[in-house]
Amino acid sequence: MTRTTPRIMALVALCLVPGAAASTLFFGIGVLANLVVAVLTAAAVEAAVARARGQAPGALLRDGSAWVTAVLVALALPPGVPMTVVLTAVAIALLVGKAVYGGLGANPFNPAMVGYAAVLVSFPAALAVWPDQALGAVDGSTAATPLDVLKHRGGATVADVWSAANGFGSVAGIGWEWVNAAYLAGGVALVCLRVADWRIPVSMLGTLTLFATIGYDAGSSDSHGSPTFHLFSGATMLGAFFIATDPVTCPPDARGRLLFGALIGVLVWTLRTASAYPDGVAFAVLLANAAAPLIAHVTARARARDAGAAS
């Protein structure tokens, strides 16, 4: 009962630690550099917004949401990306993603994803490369992500890709599978702590698995990666547990959240297989955010009908 909003934000940050640690382990110190720049930018931006509103500089930082947004942006961006990109992403996230709508609770789109998507379309080259995880790769070299490699493989079968490109591990990319597993562990903890609603990750991952299963025909030249590959690649787990579950931007009721999660799952798979981008989590979340009010309207009416029938 003493769970306050700042404490909820703190718990989210805590549950991100395993994933952040795994990310640093596999992708290098650049992850921490991103985090530092992001957090400092967040402090400055929120203080400026507070001043513009005639409030004390720390007023908007009190609720803790700005820190979470900064951390999510930092973890979504590749380490080694220019600092200006990190700064821009966080600034856009907090200003365009949150401040212009009136602050915490009033934004329709997930702020971290707004910031990330903005720099993704503005600096596509900078965001396409992550530290090379291939065996024998030189320290400091960068390469395309496994999702990217799979998308641009030409006519090769999945098995060919797996043996040729050395960045592939047991189920997904080397490093990526561990990072996703770490986010999964943190995410399950977040759900058990009753901070994140279980319905969203379950429906999102379930739908993604379903579509990936349908689209995977044992690895021919046309197929799209196995379900486990999709689950443990890219931003799947980070998105499922820490981004899609943002309560401000998802429907408020149970049925709506199941629909919302399912929609993200479908969109992630569709964007990964059919769009120009290798990973579709950010856009999927933003599109689902846009649909959230309509989903809420439909499912809330459904609930009123049930309640009316009962009385």
Added chain:
Amino acid sequence: MRMAPSDFPGGIAVPEDKAHRDVPPRELPLPDRLRLPLESRGRTLALTTARGAHVLRGTIVATDAYGTPLHAPTSGRILGTEHDGAPWLVLECDGRDAAAETAAHGAARSFEDFVAAVRDAGIVGMGGGGYPLHRKLVQARAAGVHTLVVNAVECEPGLTADETLLRTRPHRIGDAIDALCTALGGIRAVVAIDPRKRAAIAALEAARPDLDLVAVPPRYPAGAERVLVTLLTHAPLGDSERPVARGLVVVNAATLDAVGEWLATGAPVTRRLVAVCGPGLRAQGTAWVRIGHVVRDVIAAFGVDAEEASRLTLRDGGVVSGRTISHDAGIARTTLGLHATTAAVPDALPCIRCGRCAEVCPERLAPQILHAHATEQRLRGLVDAGLDACIECGACDLVCPSRIPLLTEFRAGKRAVLAQRTAEALADTARRRVAAHEQRAQETAASAEARRRARLAARLGPPAR
């Protein structure tokens, strides 16, 4: 003791905070003056006495719109009325506590006589609602209820008045139950109680083993009337339905104790047991106080000096669903208890739409949607989102991580909606009156015109052709 046949949606398990439940109730000495509340259920009572009048204990000093009297709780002199946001009648106590003559409760009488006697005893709902018991009985009889439900749940944290009455005077309550059941045509009775009130349950079972005790889930707000109906039947009440629609009449345990006291002594309501509790107090417990006993004096009797008292926020009725009460207010028949806190109210953060409030709402409302409407002052939105169904339990308030004062917002919203509805009704009446007046004016003019034409025709004869 059996379990309730059904469960209710939402609700939240909260700490009882009733460690003081076994403390014997105190009898507070008569103060120098009493402040009798002249407002009941939003309406001002009509005075039946005047400044300077000498009254005895039991003299009627005011009545409500239903004819329910308010009695002087002790003998003394009426000093006059005061208004500090609420109307008060100030009585200077002479210390003799002389009583007016009371007619002893005679043998079995007709239902109408019984109801009139209950009315004249000034018994109103003492579980906080204040609805006159005689009216409730008339409605119950007319609806043909089959069960009297004794509400002994007292789910509000800190409050122990009802349970102390059950523990110390179970026979009074038992006799009252018998009398009401007989008056309503020999219906059966059920006592709904929280299973954690062990001493009270034991006392009641020992005194009246024939009574049907039902344990409710130990969750707040199991003691709310509408929630109780859901628990006992399997059919929750519709938005505008009352318990009589399910054949139930629900009466609070303290109200029954007042009935029992009246049955035994013939005396009207002049006092009640209030709980005095909360983290702001060192000593907690219950106290018998006269109606009108000033709050400041009540907590002073529990060892709170003036300086400490200035730092306390007092709530009438508990920390969850109570309302802030001024230190200068007088205890009403509906005052359940005084809850004292020193904590400052934290600033509210914006709603993060976590949905926790909807999880605990026993009426299946979405408080976050109501909150969105309330902040924008959208009265139509509030009504459409179900504000009328809100039972003001405050469970949503308890769980909100942003510490938004939801209960305060919804109470203000209800007041605003009521004000608008009243204004609309008045405007509607005025509009109809104007339309009727215009119609009559037109008819009068038309008939005058017709008469004029007829006279003219008669004088001139038929038109030349």
